[in-house]
Amino acid sequence: MKTKQEETDFEVRSLDTMCVNESELVHPWWYNFKYAAVGVIFGIVFIKAEIISWFRIQEMFKLQSFHMYGVIGTAVIVGAISVFIIKKLKVKTIHGEEITFTNKKFNKGQIYGGLIFGLGWAITGACPGPLFAQLGSGSLAIIVVIASALLGTWVYGKFRDQLPH
Amino acid sequence: MIETITQPWPWYVAGTIIGLIVPTLLILGNKHFGISANLRHLCAACFPSNIPFFNYDWKKESWNLFFIGGILVGGIISTQYLSSPDPVVIHPDLAKDLSQFGITDFSGLVPVQLFSFDQLFTLRGLIMMVGGGFLVGFGTRYAGGCTSGHAIMGLSDLQWPSLVATICFMIGGFLMTNLILPYILAL
Numbered sequence: 001m002k003t004k005q006e007e008t009d010f011e012v013r014s015l016d017t018m019c020v021n022e023s024e025l026v027h028p029w030w031y032n033f034k035y036a037a038v039g040v041i042f043g044i045v046f047i048k049a050e051i052i053s054w055f056r057i058q059e060m061f062k063l064q065s066f067h068m069y070g071v072i073g074t075a076v077i078v079g080a081i082s083v084f085i086i087k088k089l090k091v092k093t094i095h096g097e098e099i100t101f102t103n104k105k106f107n108k109g110q111i112y113g114g115l116i117f118g119l120g121w122a123i124t125g126a127c128p129g130p131l132f133a134q135l136g137s138g139s140l141a142i143i144v145v146i147a148s149a150l151l152g153t154w155v156y157g158k159f160r161d162q163l164p165h
Numbered sequence: 166m167i168e169t170i171t172q173p174w175p176w177y178v179a180g181t182i183i184g185l186i187v188p189t190l191l192i193l194g195n196k197h198f199g200i201s202a203n204l205r206h207l208c209a210a211c212f213p214s215n216i217p218f219f220n221y222d223w224k225k226e227s228w229n230l231f232f233i234g235g236i237l238v239g240g241i242i243s244t245q246y247l248s249s250p251d252p253v254v255i256h257p258d259l260a261k262d263l264s265q266f267g268i269t270d271f272s273g274l275v276p277v278q279l280f281s282f283d284q285l286f287t288l289r290g291l292i293m294m295v296g297g298g299f300l301v302g303f304g305t306r307y308a309g310g311c312t313s314g315h316a317i318m319g320l321s322d323l324q325w326p327s328l329v330a331t332i333c334f335m336i337g338g339f340l341m342t343n344l345i346l347p348y349i350l351a352l
Contacts, residue, residue, distance in 0.1 A: 034193050035228045036235035042186055043239015048170070048247060049179030052240075053274040055255050058263075061342035064256040067176050072316060074180020075187075079198075079321030082188035091192065099191045101322055104309070110330040113307025114315075118337015120300025122346060123293050125275070127312040128305060129200040131298075132233050136240020139275040141282045145298035152302025153204040157218035163307065 025095055046133040054125030061122050107165045120152075171249045187321050196228055199314030201305035203233050266350040289352040308333070 046052045051071060059065035085091070086099055093099060121127055124145055126134055131149065134142045156163075190196040207230075209223040255271045263269070268278050284290025305311040308330045310319065316334065319327020 029227070031194075032228045032231040035190070035196065036231040036238070038186060038189055038193070039232040039235020039237075040239040040242065041182065041235075042232075043236035043241075044243040044247065045174070045179050045182050045239075046236065047240055047243040047274070049174040049176065050253060050274060051179065053253060054276050054279070055253065055259060055271065055274075057338075058342055059256050059259055061338045062256075062259060062262075064259055070176030071180045071183065072312070074177050075183040075317050076320045078181050078184025079187035079317055080323070082184065083191075083321045086188060086191060093192055093195050095194065097195055099195050104319060104324040104326045106326040106329065107309075109307045109309060110315075110326050111333050113304045113309070114330040114333025115304070115337040115340075116300050117304025117308055117311060118334040118339075119341045119345070120297050120302075120304055120337075121312075121334060122338040122341035123297030123349070124301055126301070127200070128204060128301065129233070129236060129311070129313055131301075132236045133240035134275050136237040137244040137274060138241075139273070139277075139280060141280050141285070141294065142275065144282075144285060144294045145280070145301075148295045148298030149302030149305075150204055150207055152299040152304070153201075153306045154208045154212060154214075154216075154219075154302075155299075156303045156306040157205070157208060157216045158214075160218050 025097065027095075042129070043133045043136060046130055047137055052126060052130035052133045052137065057122065057125040109163070109165045112164065171247050173249060173253075183317065184321075187318060190232075194228065197314070198318040199229070199310055200233060200236075201302075201311035201314060202226065203229050204302050205306060206230060263350075266347075268350070287352075289349060292349055292352070304337075 049067075049071060050056050051068070056065065056068055060068035083101075087101070091099060117127075124131070126142075126145070128149065131142055131146050135146065187198050190198050205219070206223045206226050209219040209221060213219040252272055253274060260271065268276055270276060270278050278284070279290065279293055281290075285294060301311075308315065310327070310330065312331075312334065315327040315330040320331065
């Protein structure tokens with residue numbers, strides 16, 4: 001039974017962005033603050049480059065501004081070069097572990113879910129990351145949007161088996 | 166120096182820093198950039214309800230919850246200490262379009278005339294805040310990722326399913342902003 005559960009879990013995970021490369025090392029919980037520090041920088045960039053602005057997202061989808069295309073395009077280029085270097089030089093983590101990559105499997109969810117998310121992105125003017133930065137910027141009502149996004153995720157999990165993938 | 170920081174940052178600066186988050190997370194602990202998974206972890210932590218999709222050890226993914234906690238704090242820091250005194254610049258055509266729907270306050274990054282607790286009691290506000298949020302949460306999980314996991318991390322790793330997802334994000338966004346949103350804003 002335990003084996004079966006593990007297999008199911010892995011299948012679920014392979015469809016997902018969740019980290020499938022689990023570290024064997026056990027760190028104290030406060031080690032996670034290094035990720036919080038990266039998050040702080042990300043949050044500052046979100047606000048200072050106005051990526052969390054509802055108006056910037058509307059301008060993107062109305063082709064009135066290059067700003068968001070520039071941000072995402074540059075991020076992909078920098079990210080791709082970094083990943084290439086990490087793979088080429090077999091760079092290890094600061095704890096000496098190997099850095100691993102998992103290929104994403106195609107499923108129809110990427111089409112249906114992608115379209116649904118796109119619709120929501122243009123309404124709220126925010127993807128999941130910016131929602132948290134918007135909340136931090138003082139727009140407290142965004143807590144409603146986040147709660148609703150959690151509900152959306154939960155409903156997806158509940159009816160996952162009935163949806164085409 | 167501080168004046169340069171408080172100005173709105175150009176796209177190439179923001180894009181470069183966001184791009185560098187990809188190798189930073191990998192080198193810090195073999196973590197893959199992806200934010201929407203947190204919505205799943207929060208469901209798994211708070212309301213697993215015996216649903217197999219939420220039945221996993223979310224604590225192993227707690228690094229990501231720290232990451233979004235950091236984003237929240239970053240939002241507070243830059244609003245409190247690094248904000249620019251100048252109003253946000255809006256494309257004149259967008260300002261004109263929005264003014265038809267009574268949206269004339271462009272002072273914040275989030276339009277208060279659309280996203281506020283008061284608006285929750287209007288049909289338009291309800292659709293945009295509750296409906297929009299639901300689509301974001303449902304769609305990202307259905308697609309297996311959002312802008313960070315697919316468009317940035319996935320494309321950086323040259324994953325073609327991520328390209329499919331990214332193209333669909335954009336199609337959905339174009340449809341909403343140009344064809345559907347005008348009807349919602351008119352409510």
